[in-house]
Amino acid sequence: MNLAETTTDAPHVEIYNRIWLSIAERKLKPGTRLKEEQLAEIFSVSRARVRQALAALEHDGLVTLVPNRGAFVSQPSIEEARDIFFARRTIETQLVARLCEVVTPTAIARLEAHVTQEREARAAGDTKATVRLSGAFHLLIGELAGSPYLWDVLRDLLSRTSLIIVMYQTRSQTDCGPDEHAEIVAAIARGDADRAKHLMNHHIDHLEGQLDLEQDTQEPSDLRDLLA
Amino acid sequence: MNLAETTTDAPHVEIYNRIWLSIAERKLKPGTRLKEEQLAEIFSVSRARVRQALAALEHDGLVTLVPNRGAFVSQPSIEEARDIFFARRTIETQLVARLCEVVTPTAIARLEAHVTQEREARAAGDTKATVRLSGAFHLLIGELAGSPYLWDVLRDLLSRTSLIIVMYQTRSQTDCGPDEHAEIVAAIARGDADRAKHLMNHHIDHLEGQLDLEQDTQEPSDLRDLLA
DNA sequence: GAATAAAAAATTGTAGACAATTTATAACGC
DNA sequence: GCGTTATAAATTGTCTACAATTTTTTATTC
Numbered sequence: 001m002n003l004a005e006t007t008t009d010a011p012h013v014e015i016y017n018r019i020w021l022s023i024a025e026r027k028l029k030p031g032t033r034l035k036e037e038q039l040a041e042i043f044s045v046s047r048a049r050v051r052q053a054l055a056a057l058e059h060d061g062l063v064t065l066v067p068n069r070g071a072f073v074s075q076p077s078i079e080e081a082r083d084i085f086f087a088r089r090t091i092e093t094q095l096v097a098r099l100c101e102v103v104t105p106t107a108i109a110r111l112e113a114h115v116t117q118e119r120e121a122r123a124a125g126d127t128k129a130t131v132r133l134s135g136a137f138h139l140l141i142g143e144l145a146g147s148p149y150l151w152d153v154l155r156d157l158l159s160r161t162s163l164i165i166v167m168y169q170t171r172s173q174t175d176c177g178p179d180e181h182a183e184i185v186a187a188i189a190r191g192d193a194d195r196a197k198h199l200m201n202h203h204i205d206h207l208e209g210q211l212d213l214e215q216d217t218q219e220p221s222d223l224r225d226l227l228a
Numbered sequence: 229m230n231l232a233e234t235t236t237d238a239p240h241v242e243i244y245n246r247i248w249l250s251i252a253e254r255k256l257k258p259g260t261r262l263k264e265e266q267l268a269e270i271f272s273v274s275r276a277r278v279r280q281a282l283a284a285l286e287h288d289g290l291v292t293l294v295p296n297r298g299a300f301v302s303q304p305s306i307e308e309a310r311d312i313f314f315a316r317r318t319i320e321t322q323l324v325a326r327l328c329e330v331v332t333p334t335a336i337a338r339l340e341a342h343v344t345q346e347r348e349a350r351a352a353g354d355t356k357a358t359v360r361l362s363g364a365f366h367l368l369i370g371e372l373a374g375s376p377y378l379w380d381v382l383r384d385l386l387s388r389t390s391l392i393i394v395m396y397q398t399r400s401q402t403d404c405g406p407d408e409h410a411e412i413v414a415a416i417a418r419g420d421a422d423r424a425k426h427l428m429n430h431h432i433d434h435l436e437g438q439l440d441l442e443q444d445t446q447e448p449s450d451l452r453d454l455l456a
Numbered sequence: 457g458a459a460t461a462a463a464a465a466a467t468t469g470t471a472g473a474c475a476a477t478t479t480a481t482a483a484c485g486c
Numbered sequence: 487g488c489g490t491t492a493t494a495a496a497t498t499g500t501c502t503a504c505a506a507t508t509t510t511t512t513a514t515t516c
Contacts, residue, residue, distance in 0.1 A: 011469095036498070046471060049500095052283065059287050068498060080376075087377045090322040098318075148308075149315045153381055169479050264468070274501060275468090296468060296507050338509095 012052035015043050021052060023062050023073060024159045026166050032074065033078050034063065034071040060156055062163065074163060078213050081164045085208040089159050090129040091150055092138065092204060093197040099145040100193035101194070107144045111185045114140055118143075118181060125164065180206065240280035243271050247281060251290050251301060252387045252395050252421040253360065262291065262299040290391065304393060306441050309392040316385050319378055320366065320432060321425040324412065327373040328421035335372045339413045342368055346409060352369055363390070365409050389435075396439040408434065 019039075023118040039050045054071045055062035064074045076084070078181040099107070114137055135158045136181040180203045187196040247267075257311040267278045276386055285291035292302045304312070307422040327335070347444045363386045370379040408431045415424040 035496095037496095051499095055280065056287065059284065069286065069479095070498065083375055083377045086375055087381075088328075090317065090326075090375075090378065094318045094322070145319075146309055147314055149311045149385075150318065153315075157377075220469065263466095265466090276500065279468095297509095298468065 012049045015053040016056050021095055024162045027161055028073050030073050030075040030163055030167050031074040061160055076164050081213055084157060084160050089201055089204050091198050094194040094198045095142055095145040097193040099141055100188055100196055102146055102189050103188055108189045115182045115185055170212050240277045243281040244284050252390045254390055258303040258391055258395050259302050260301040278312050290387055304392050309441055312388050317429055317432050321428050322429045323370055323373040324424040325421040327369055328416055328419050329422055330374055331416055336417045342409050343413055396441055398440050
C-alpha cells in the first residue's frame, strides 16, 4: 500500500518486488520457507535489506513472519479466502461502475487491446502470460477508474488471490475466461454501469466457484480425518 | 494491514501503535518531523525499533520517509484527500449494506450503545472522546459487517482521514454529527439496506463538504499566489 | 551587509558482530 | 528398537560502531 511515492525508491523495494512477483506469478508456493541468509545471497544484499522486504511483504499478507522461526509464504485459510473474494466483489463492482462514469475512448481502446492480448496469449498456449494478463485486466480497470488508493488495495487483493488459487485450485482450469472480460468491456463501452457491475460480480463469483472452498473445518485437516 | 496476527506481538508494534494513535487523535500534526533518536529516547528503545515502526507507518501512508532526510507526518494533497473520501464511500456503503444482511439483535444493541456514548461525550463537552468515538463508530460497522480484510482497509482510511481533517478543516466543527450515526443505526435495525447505503453516502459527503478542498492547484500554493 | 564557500555538527543509512532461540543430530537409558 | 535427554548446528533477533548524507554554523570575500 505504497501510495506516497518516495523520490528515490528505497533499496529494499527491488527485493520486495521480485519476491512479490514470484508469489503473484505462482512460482513461490504457499508454505515455502524463506530463509534470510539464502535470500541475501540470491540478491547479493545484506540480511538487513531482506528483513525490510520481508516485513513489507508480511504487511501485504503474502508472507507470514513467525517470531524466531522465520518467514513463510502465507497459507490463507478458507475463511480468509472467502473474505478476499467478498472484498474483491465489493471493490471491483464499484470500480467498474465508476469507470462507466468517467470512461473515455482512449480507455476503451486500451481495454479492448488488452482483451485481444489475452486472447492471443491463450491461443498461443502461453499459460504464464495468460495468468499474468488475467490479473492485469482487473488492475487496468482499477487504473482507468482513477482511484490510486483503491488501485493499491486491488493490487493487494490480486496478489492474495494468486496465493488462494494455488492453494485451493481444482483440476479444472482456473483462469478468468477472456470472454467474460470482453463482455465487461462491452458493457463499459455502452456506459451501462448496472450491467458492468452485474457482470463483474458474476465473474468474480465464477472465479471463486472454480476453487475448492467447501470444507467447513477452520483448521488444516485433522490427522484423524486423513486416517478415517 | 496486519491481518495475519502473529502469536506474540513483535516489539516494534507498541511504538507503531502509539505514534499511530497520536496521529489519529490529531496530536501529531502533518509535516511534523520525527527524528529517530528523539523517538528512541522517548520510548526507551533502540533506534532500530523506531526504524521498523516508521517503516510500517509509511506503508500506511501516515508517515513519509524521505531518503537521508528522515521521517515526517504525511501531508496528503487535496487530490489524495478526495480519493480517500471516494474510497470511503465505496467501501462503507457496501459495508452497511452487508451489515443489514447479517445483522443480529446483539449488533444493533452495540451500535445503539455506541451512539449513546457519543451523545454523552458530546454533551459533556469532551471533544477528545467525541473525535475518537466518531471514528470508532465507523470501525464498529466494519467489524459487525464481518469482513476482516475490509475492516483493516477501513482502519487505514480512518487514520488517513484524521490527517486530512487536520490539514483542511475550516473553522466550523468537523465532527460527524451523532444524529446522522443514529439515523444509520435505525436504518440498519429496520434492515433497510438501500436507505442505510444512502445515509452513509451522504454522511461521508457531509464530512468531506465541511473541509476546504476547493483549490484547483495540485501543488502547495505557489509563492506568487501568496504575494499577489 | 549579503552572498558564497568551507568546515563542523547532526542525522540517517548500513554493516558486522554477538546474543537468543529453535531445529537437527547424537548419545543414553529402558 | 523406541523414546528421552543432552549437545551441536543453524537461524533469527538485536545492538553498537562506522560510513554517507544533509543541515547548520562559521569564516571569507566582494
